[in-house]
Amino acid sequence: KAGVTQTPRYLIKTRGQQVTLSCSPISGHRSVSWYQQTPGQGLQFLFEYFSETQRNKGNFPGRFSGRQFSNSRSEMNVSTLELGDSALYLCASSFKGAGETQYFGPGTRLLVL
Amino acid sequence: AQTVTQSQPEMSVQEAETVTLSCTYDTSESDYYLFWYKQPPSRQMILVIRQEAYKQQNATENRFSVNFQKAAKSFSLKISDSQLGDAAMYFCAYRRGANAGKSTFGDGTTLTVKP
Numbered sequence: 001k002a003g004v005t006q007t008p009r010y011l012i013k014t015r016g017q018q019v020t021l022s023c024s025p026i027s028g029h030r031s032v033s034w035y036q037q038t039p040g041q042g043l044q045f046l047f048e049y050f051s052e053t054q055r056n057k058g059n060f061p062g063r064f065s066g067r068q069f070s071n072s073r074s075e076m077n078v079s080t081l082e083l084g085d086s087a088l089y090l091c092a093s094s095f096k097g098a099g100e101t102q103y104f105g106p107g108t109r110l111l112v113l
Numbered sequence: 114a115q116t117v118t119q120s121q122p123e124m125s126v127q128e129a130e131t132v133t134l135s136c137t138y139d140t141s142e143s144d145y146y147l148f149w150y151k152q153p154p155s156r157q158m159i160l161v162i163r164q165e166a167y168k169q170q171n172a173t174e175n176r177f178s179v180n181f182q183k184a185a186k187s188f189s190l191k192i193s194d195s196q197l198g199d200a201a202m203y204f205c206a207y208r209r210g211a212n213a214g215k216s217t218f219g220d221g222t223t224l225t226v227k228p
Contacts, residue, residue: 003157033214042221043204048214056215090158092214099146099165099210104158 001026004093004105012111018079021108025072025093031055032074033102034066037088046089049074050096078110086112115140117207119219126195127227133180134190134222136205143167144210147181147188152221153201161203164188192224200226 005024013019025032033056034046045058049068066076072093078085088109092102116139126132138147149161164172164181171179176193192199205219 031214033216035216035218043218045215045217050214058215092158092216094214099163099208101148101160101163102214102216103160104150106157 001028004091004103006089006091006105006108008108009106010109010111012113013081014113015081015083017081018077019081019110020075020077021089021091021110023074023076023091023093023105025074025091026103029093029095029103030072031094031096031100031102032068032072033092033094034074034076035090035092036060037090037107038086043090046076081112083112086110115142115207115209115217117205117217117219119203119205119222121222122220123223123225125225125227126192126199128195128197130195131191131193132195132224134192134203134205134224136188136190136219138186138188138205138207138217140186140207140209142209146208146210147179148206148208148216149177149179149188149190150204150206150218151199151201152204156201158204162190195226197226197228200224 033048048056068074088107090107092104094100147164152158180189202221206216208216
């Protein structure tokens with residue numbers, strides 16, 4: 001099976017712009033979670049989608065949003081980018097969540113100038 | 114809120130030796146799962162080992178094993194016969210059973226393996 005894929009892998013944006021990141025889970029996986037990884041804050045949970053519904057949400061401002069499509073692919077959107085949004089954004093998929101292993105994608109590295 | 118603490122920002126080990134990475138967590142839940150993930154430099158995060166809280170037996174995966182002390186809320190990772198390819202950042206993670214896809218991660222331990 002193909003692993004979790006994320007596009008694009010690298011992105012440079014300027015403050016105030018918006019960005020959309022994409023995640024394709026492993027085939028058959030219905031749970032997709034997003035994490036932000038920074039040197040200062042470590043790995044922080046953004047949100048989780050399951051069967052097109054947001055099931056869990058972390059403590060991020062409303063500028064961070066996401067969605068999931070019927071084929072389980074997920075997108076996350078960050079509006080009005082700030083310098084502090086520069087990070088590695090990871091998505092992880094599992095069949096249905098719970099105690100299952102999450103399989104991570106390679107991440108999208110976002111740099112906000 | 115659940116927290117995960119990795120008290121060792123950096124560790125080093127000689128090739129072929131054994132090293133133990135520490136992790137403690139705080140939770141009032143009884144249904145939860147614990148994980149160790151490995152993130153090599155500029156590479157994908159992969160699962161090393163997984164432990165269900167309801168299982169008393171410590172999980173093992175080849176050279177990797179855990180010491181799960183539920184009462185002490187401790188979950189350490191032992192790497193035996195260390196190899197150069199084990200060099201990476203290791204993250205301890207906690208997931209509540211009811212919280213499905215939400216994991217809480219520690220700050221990570223950078224492991225260096227010396228030849």
